[in-house]
Amino acid sequence: MVDLILALVMLLNFALLGSGRIRVLIRTAAMQGMVIAALPLALGHEHGTRGVVLALIALVIKGFVIPAILLRAFDRLNIRREVEPFIGYSASLMLVALGTAGGVLVGRHLPLAPEHAGNLAVAAALATVFAGFLLLITRRKAITQATGYLILENGISIFGLTLVGGVPFLVETTLLLDLVAGVFVMVIVMNHIHRAFTTLDTRHLASLKE
Amino acid sequence: MDAATCIAIAIACAALSSVPGGLRRGAGAVGSAIGLGVAGGAAVVAGCWGLWAPATLGAPSAALLDGWHGSLAVDGVSAVFLVACGIVAAAAGLFGAGYWRDTDQPAAPWTRLFLGLLVAGMLAVFSAGDVLTFLIAWEVMALAGFALVATQHRRSEARAAAWLYLICTRVATLALIPAAVLFVHLTGSLAWSSLSGVSIGNPAAMAMLILFLIGFGIKAGIVPGHIWLPPAHAAAPSHVSALMSGVLIKTGIYGICRVSAGLDAPPVWWGGTLLTLGAVSSVLGVTWALGSHDLKRLLAYHSIENIGIILLGLGLALVGRSIGNEAMVILGCAGGLLHVLNHALFKSLLFLGAGAVDHACGTRQLDRLGGLARRMPVTAACFLVGAAAICALPPFNGFVSEFLVYQGLFAAVRGGWGWALGGLIALVLTGGLALACFAKAAGVVFLGEPRSPAAAGAHEAGLPERSAMILLAGCCLAIGLGLPLLQPMLTQAAAACAPGAAVALAPLPAAWWVSLAAAAIIAGGWALWRWQARRLVGSGSAGTWDCGYAAPTPRMQYTASSFAAPLTDQLHAVLLPERHHPDLRQYDGNADAVRLFPSQAAFANHPRDPMLERILHPIAQAGAWLCVLLRIAHPGQLHVYLLYLALALIALLLWSLA
């Protein structure tokens, strides 16, 4: 069951890197977040009301709240669809594949505890982190980079949820708060970028360097 | 119900004091005043209660983090600080009710919110039961202070002051966190009292003490960590400056007291360093104050001076503990702690007076004011009381605490510890310079003729402001008259601050005589005043004697800079003022001809803070030059930086596999 979920996550990575439409991107990221939120229940680490409540909170935040913030920004700023990334869609997809393979390899060689070996966890986590970084590095529009940040966080939380047995309530909620705050700040910055340059292309930020 | 519950109530009241303002328009000022007043009263009660019956209050059992429960504790060390905080907070709240109204200041609700948080943070710092609670409360207090300094952020000087304050408070926290880590490492627990088993000889303990000194010293404004104090206290609204000068900087002193009280056998270098820093701060602080033209900056520099005096007392007590001289311990501790309270009272009084002046005249420049005693009689009288108190003149409270510190210094010299002589001379110099400086400040601002139309049009402060100032002035006089009543409290607090030293609860020498002298001054002065008032009935009036010039103007009066000029000329090596001379030699481009006809010229003389301008700025510029060399790796493109991150991550991953 766990492996299925992780495989789904890795597939969603491909979907993210391959699509060029921003709405689709945000919705896919939301779906990935919701899938990951269900992970602790599937793993069996958390039982009882605390686990369910935590999963629900994560689901709501990652699946609805954050995408809502981003979509609202998207609508307000009247952005056209994404232009070509720096390295092209096919090259991005190939890099994601490479990253996934690399993640599987690294996962084999890391000195993991016996119950985690043979699991797709490390591979999925590394692949997702890599995908997030790719979005951040190769896309031009700030809103896509914000989505990349979300994917990055997803990857990190996969690490946390699968390898650490039982994260304290406080830490979990703080991480989610962190995420919301980060996205909030990014939306504000996007506003400012748009106002200054009438576009969200972050290459223009280089003109700030003196 | 015990002292700790009382202080918890006080903290809650202070934090919530801004809520009425948010709920109902127009209720903000009154709500804040009442909230802070209740909080202040509860703090005073908690302090006095906790002095005799120390109490602790732990947070409810759900541990927020592993092994830590937040806790509040009130005991002898925090008592004096809580009393000081309580009184000043109540006065500041009352003052703010009239001074910072919603009608004049659109952002007033925010100011009240942060004011409440600041007071709550300070009360929590003083009553924190363990190191982690202390640090959290410290941060709350520091950040609330930043928000308050930046209140008038439309002015560039306020922005610069807020920025400098933020940097310095970050550096202070940067020193405190490793110190706290070392503390836990050495003692194995978070409680302050667990320091008593630690031997001070090992390097980790020494490093911890030094880091604590740096962190607390920056917050307290000890030279050389004082650079944030004058701009911040000048830029903040006056009732906030009163709180900051009166209580915020005492949190640093409280930290030093706490750490010292926890030590079994404080090393001589610890007390000696504090004594030296105190002596240097006091003399330098008052010297820089002499050169200041701005009323609030002047008061801020005097805060540095008085922190120096407090450290003289506390350092003396610590040295006394190290060498076993009991007289030094009791006199130094009692004097230092009483000066904490006294300074809080008279400094806030002075800042509130300065606030009233600023509000009435719209300027803080000494040379634009004058003649305000006729237009603002109550403010003038209260400011003069504060000025006399800060110059340590009987019958007010400043004399009482300096009396104790002096006696401690004499006891040290007689006991064979000759370094105290330096402290003694520093204290003498400070007293003389402070008298000159406050004669300048009070005289130029309130006496004589108004030097500008703004001063001529000044109006008296409103009822809340006057009540706050009269309250503080009354406290100053009461302490000056009532040392015997305070004596048990002081000896108890000194015993708490210096555990292990057999501090006998003997009466402090001559407490009754000092009160009698104060009463005699007041009685004698009153009697002679009545006599001369009767004699002078029917006296005529005329203009001031002008040597027959017959057309004197207010501009002919002595200015503040002229008043201080003989002293500042003597001390120019310390003040390093910046002078802009008119160049008298230029005449139509011909550099050799001297001007033959009168024309306009300008002369300006500004004191600069040497620490900031001559030492820190050049160091920062050298660092910046080094950083310019790193520009090569900065193309400015966001994506490249993200690429750097990803590459670093991959490199680490590969390295971990190898």
Next chain:
Amino acid sequence: MTWLDPDILAPLVLRILAHLAVLLLLPPLLIGLIAKVKAFFAGRNGPPLLQPYYDIVKLLRKGTIISRTTTWVFRLGPVLGLVTAVLAGLLVPLGGISAPIAFAGDLLLVAYLLALGRFATILSALDTGSAFEGMGASREATYACLAEPALFFGFVALAMLLPQDAELRLGDLLGMAPVGWAAAAGGMALITAAWLVVLLVENCRIPFDDPNTHLELTMIHEVMVLDHSGPLLGIILYGAAVKFTVIGMLLLGLLLPRTGHLALDLAWGVGSLLGLAVLVGVIESSMARLRLLRVPTLLVSAALLAGFGVILLAVR
């Protein structure tokens, strides 16, 4: 109660009365004597010895004109000046006649009472809004600040001679002077010289200030009281005389013997005060007033000399 015993009470009352008489009745005579000595050196007859008494009484009966610029601070200056001088005098012994009031730390109260008087005088000068008074106030504040360390160095030197368990009383401190002279006469001489400088500065005598000049630009004390007249001026004159006597008693405490016999001590005390007045008169007649820029240098040197005296006494 032992002190109600007539054998102990009578001498105590007599001692207090003698001290008060000297403190309250003698000062104007000293001022008159100084003026007489200066007149003698100038080849004049000079005013009568009791002239200051006549002046004070005359002024107390006169009317007064008060400047429109001033407030209550103006009138508080003379009041506090006199009150503080008298209260300080109650704490200072006159040679063998001990002070009516003595307690641990009273020397600090003396110093700060004089400071209070000075503060009040400076503020009353600034209250008039005149440039002259401001000038005088500024100079007074500067010189007093620079002169304080000399006074305190003297206190420290004597305090080091006190036995360990004795309290820090001014009477006991000055009682240690013979011990100091025996141990390190050089150090005591330096301290005496420094305290003489303090006497001259605090009372605005030549070489720091000329009490007889009529040029406002050069005055210090005289110009601070330029606008006071009538009873206020009378109080000021008397207060200044009392202050001179008090600091004189302090200085003489370093030099006077203590015989234990009240009449003899009184004679020594009064005689030496008169002698001090003559000495001040001689100094005033034989020196010109210093350039104002030189005064701080002299004051700092006096303080350093006193410090040197402390060192000499400490290493005895």
